[in-house]
Amino acid sequence: xxxxxxxxxxxxxxxxxxxxxxxxxxxxxxxxxxxxxxxxxxxxxxxxxxxxxxxxxxxxxxxxxxxxxxxxxxxxxxxxxxxxxxxxxxxxxxxxxxxxxxxxxxxxxxxxxxxxxxxxxxxxxxxxxxxxxxxxxxxxxxxxxxxxxxxxxxxxxxxxxxxxxxxxxxxxxxxxxxxxxxxxxxxxxxxxxxxxxxxxxxxxxxxxxxxxxxxxxxxxxxxxxxxxxxxxxxxxxxxxxxxxxxxxxxxxxxxxxxxxxxxxxxxxxxxxxxxxxxxxxxxxxxxxxxxxxxxxxxxxxxxxxxxxxxxxxxxxxxxxxxxxxxxxxxxxxxxxxxxxxxxxxxxxxxxxxxxxxxxxxxxxxxxxxxxxxxxxxxxxxxxxxxxxxxxxxxxxxxxxxxxx
Numbered sequence: 414x415x416x417x418x419x420x421x422x423x424x425x426x427x428x429x430x431x432x433x434x435x436x437x438x439x440x441x442x443x444x445x446x447x448x449x450x451x452x453x454x455x456x457x458x459x460x461x462x463x464x465x466x467x468x469x470x471x472x473x474x475x476x477x478x479x480x481x482x483x484x485x486x487x488x489x490x491x492x493x494x495x496x497x498x499x500x501x502x503x504x505x506x507x508x509x510x511x512x513x514x515x516x517x518x519x520x521x522x523x524x525x526x527x528x529x530x531x532x533x534x535x536x537x538x539x540x541x542x543x544x545x546x547x548x549x550x551x552x553x554x555x556x557x558x559x560x561x562x563x564x565x566x567x568x569x570x571x572x573x574x575x576x577x578x579x580x581x582x583x584x585x586x587x588x589x590x591x592x593x594x595x596x597x598x599x600x601x602x603x604x605x606x607x608x609x610x611x612x613x614x615x616x617x618x619x620x621x622x623x624x625x626x627x628x629x630x631x632x633x634x635x636x637x638x639x640x641x642x643x644x645x646x647x648x649x650x651x652x653x654x655x656x657x658x659x660x661x662x663x664x665x666x667x668x669x670x671x672x673x674x675x676x677x678x679x680x681x682x683x684x685x686x687x688x689x690x691x692x693x694x695x696x697x698x699x700x701x702x703x704x705x706x707x708x709x710x711x712x713x714x715x716x717x718x719x720x721x722x723x724x725x726x727x728x729x730x731x732x733x734x735x736x737x738x739x740x741x742x743x744x745x746x747x748x749x750x751x752x753x754x755x756x757x758x759x760x761x762x763x764x765x766x767x768x769x770x771x772x773x774x775x776x777x778x779x780x781x782x783x784x785x786x787x788x789x790x791x792x793x794x795x796x797x798x799x800x801x802x803x804x805x806x807x808x809x810x811x812x813x814x815x816x817x
Contacts, residue, residue, distance in 0.1 A: 415442025416771045420597070423499050424448065424480065425487075425508040427455045429553070429579055430537045430613065432476040433586030435507050438593060439479025440764050440773045446499060446789060447480040447780065450487065451810050454782040467755030467781075474759060474779045478751065482780025483789050484810035491808045493518050498793050500525045500532060504606075505593055509537040512547050522608045533596040533606040537589050541612035551613050556581035560617025565624065568641045584616040648693040649673070649704060652730060657712045663726040676723040677707045751778040783812040 420443040424435040432447075432455070439445040449455050457473040464470055486492040497520065500506055506525070508515065515521045522534040536542060539551010557563050557575045567574035592609040600606055618625070623646070627633040636645040642661070643651035649664050664673045667689065674682040681687050681703060686696040693700055708716060713729055720727035729735070742748060747763040759778035766773065786809050790800050803809045 414771060415773060416768075417442040417597075420444070420504045421502060422446070422505045422507060423496075423503040425496070425506065425510070426537065427509065428457055429476060429582040430585040430589065431507050431509040432457075433583055434535070434537070434589035434593070436476050436479055437586075437590055437764070437773075438505070438507075440775060442773070443479075443505070445480040446483055446503075446785075447477060448483050448485050448487075448496065448499075449782060451484055451807060454484065458782065465756040469753070469756045469779075469781070474753075474756070475761060477779035478749075478759065478761060479776045480780055481777075481785040481789060482783060482812070483786045484783035485786075486808050487518060487520075489808055491803065491806075493520060495790070495793070495803075495809070496520055497525065497528070499789075501529045502793075503529070503532060504597070505533045505535065507535045507537070507589065507593075511550065512536075512538055512542045526606060526608075529606070531600060531604065531606045533593060533600065533609065535589055535593055535596075535609040535611065537585055537611045537613070539613050541615065542610045546614070553579035553582040553613065556585075556613035556617050560614050561621065561624070562617055565637065565639060567639045569639050571639065580620075581613045581617050584620065585611055585613040588616050588619070643697065646694060647690060648697045648700060653701075653705060653708045655708055655711060655713045655716055659730045660708070660713045660716055661728050661730060662708075662720070665726070669725055672723045672725050676719050676725060677704065679703060679707060749775050751775055753778040754784075755781055781812045783810040786811040 417438060420438075422435055422438050422443045422445045424431065424445050424447040426432055426435065427449075435443075435445050435447070447455075453459050455473055455477070457476075458470050460472040461470045465474065485495050487496060500520070522532070522536075525534065526532050538547075539556060540546035540549055554575055557580065558573070560581065562580070563573040563575055566576060589609075589611050592611055596607050596609055624633075624637055627636055641651065647663075647665055649662055652659050652661050662673070664670050670687075670690075670693070671682050674680070681700075685692065687693045687700055711719070717727055717729065731739075736742065737748065745763070745767075747765075749759075749761050749763050751759045753759040756778075761775075764773040764775075787800055790803070790809065791797075795803075800809075804811060
């Protein structure tokens with residue numbers, strides 16, 4: 414049994430934040446019906462290279478497992494009627510259209526909820542459904558920049574740098590999951606669905622934590638700037654070069670500071686410049702000038718062994734290939750493999766929560782474009798002749814029965 418067994422999700426979203434959200438709702442057991450437009454489908458089907466066998470884009474595959482695939486033209490009256498019928502049977506609708514789009518199509522929450530009061534409608538947008546930026550297009554890069562993340566990322570004297578992953582989209586999708594679970598719990602008590610408004614920019618603000626605290630309390634000083642890998646409030650806490658590479662060292666307490674001095678052979682534990690964390694932060698450059706030459710004296714592996722024996726948090730700076738070659742990944746079941754009708758084998762990351770009673774898990778590889786259109790329409794009660802007519806009129810589309 415999975416926690417969302419019996420929940421049906423109508424996924425009208427595209428690109429990343431919405432699909433990321435619905436992929437993991439599916440991992441939790443929900444039945445997810447992904448609706449795509451005719452032609453190229455979700456934009457990410459064409460984002461690449463790389464592409465897998467059959468032309469399947471890695472980008473699309475990464476966030477669309479656990480879904481049934483349907484193609485419907487929402488720009489037609491008959492297509493919108495199909496969506497309304499699917500929404501009438503759905504528990505959750507997820508979309509990331511620009512604000513106002515679904516209202517123009519008669520598929521907004523106010524309209525759909527009159528036919529299905531239990532419907533939970535999640536709208537993910539760049540800047541929210543209200544406010545002065547409501548009508549702007551929102552992409553991850555824009556949200557990272559506007560949300561302050563790029564101002565705090567990178568080397569102190571370097572250019573603004575975005576995070577290596579699309580964190581605004583991913584965080585927006587994660588908050589979308591939280592919103593849906595919140596609304597499902599509320600509906601359990603009230604019997605009513607609700608409208609959920611999540612924005613990429615607010616998802617970025619939710620990450621500000623102590624940075625927002627410093628600014629809003631008027632005590633930021635010069636701490637709201639780029640520190641590279643260093644921490645504005647803790648030292649030593651950053652990446653350091655070794656004899657053959659780099660490692661991360663995190664000394665977050667006085668106990669660890671004394672252990673670090675002993676492990677590195679530096680007799681500076683009680684030096685007035687470094688005797689407590691505020692002093693070490695104030696004299697960070699002097700501290701690093703002493704610590705870096707010592708760390709360059711051994712390889713990363715040698716230092717990791719030293720620090721592990723001393724109980725000091727430290728770790729390598731892995732390439733993506735390095736982490737997936739680590740046996741820990743297998744031990745934690747963090748690689749999923751599923752058969753795919755075109756690509757052969759789908760591979761993706763596993764679910765990051767281990768539950769004792771209701772474990773999540775994948776149910777199906779990402780669908781090819783229009784993979785389940787006929788089946789879903791038949792479940793809505795459409796007879797074969799009506800489905801054939803919709804196909805002929807290009808209102809819907811179905812993947813070939815035999816895949817190449």
